[in-house]
Amino acid sequence: PGLDARAAGGDGGAARVSIHSGLPLGGVVRLDAGTRWDEIRIDGAAVQVRLDLRGVTVGDLQVNAASGRLVGFVGQVTDGARITVRGASVVTELEFPEDVGVEVSVSGRNGRVDLPGFRLVGDRWRSPNWDQAQSRVLVDHRAGVYRLSVRIGR
Numbered sequence: 029p030g031l032d033a034r035a036a037g038g039d040g041g042a043a044r045v046s047i048h049s050g051l052p053l054g055g056v057v058r059l060d061a062g063t064r065w066d067e068i069r070i071d072g073a074a075v076q077v078r079l080d081l082r083g084v085t086v087g088d089l090q091v092n093a094a095s096g097r098l099v100g101f102v103g104q105v106t107d108g109a110r111i112t113v114r115g116a117s118v119v120t121e122l123e124f125p126e127d128v129g130v131e132v133s134v135s136g137r138n139g140r141v142d143l144p145g146f147r148l149v150g151d152r153w154r155s156p157n158w159d160q161a162q163s164r165v166l167v168d169h170r171a172g173v174y175r176l177s178v179r180i181g182r
Contacts, residue, residue: 126181129161
């Protein structure tokens, strides 16, 4: 109860997972390996999600939560993909493979970032593998209070 999940698969498919409840809800998101998912969207008031997207190619991932925790491994991304995280209080921990370059844009009132090896370019942080990456993704993180950690190829 309170969990409304819709998914459409296939090449160029889309997945949408929506949580409609004021109660804390959570779960694991796993999608069919070998499929390209153009959009994954997770919405809810209080969300705890563990991503396991190994073997999946991700176009865009959106997480909107008043209070949230997003932890997981993102496999391959389409070049130019975007991961958007929005919330009042959010903890985000993401890991990417070595061939994915990551650029991070972060804003909020009170937060902490852990981006080992990343360098500041303008107002965004870039992963150490950015220039050699086969594909690149923007992590756009906006939260009032936050903790953000991004790792490459551990």
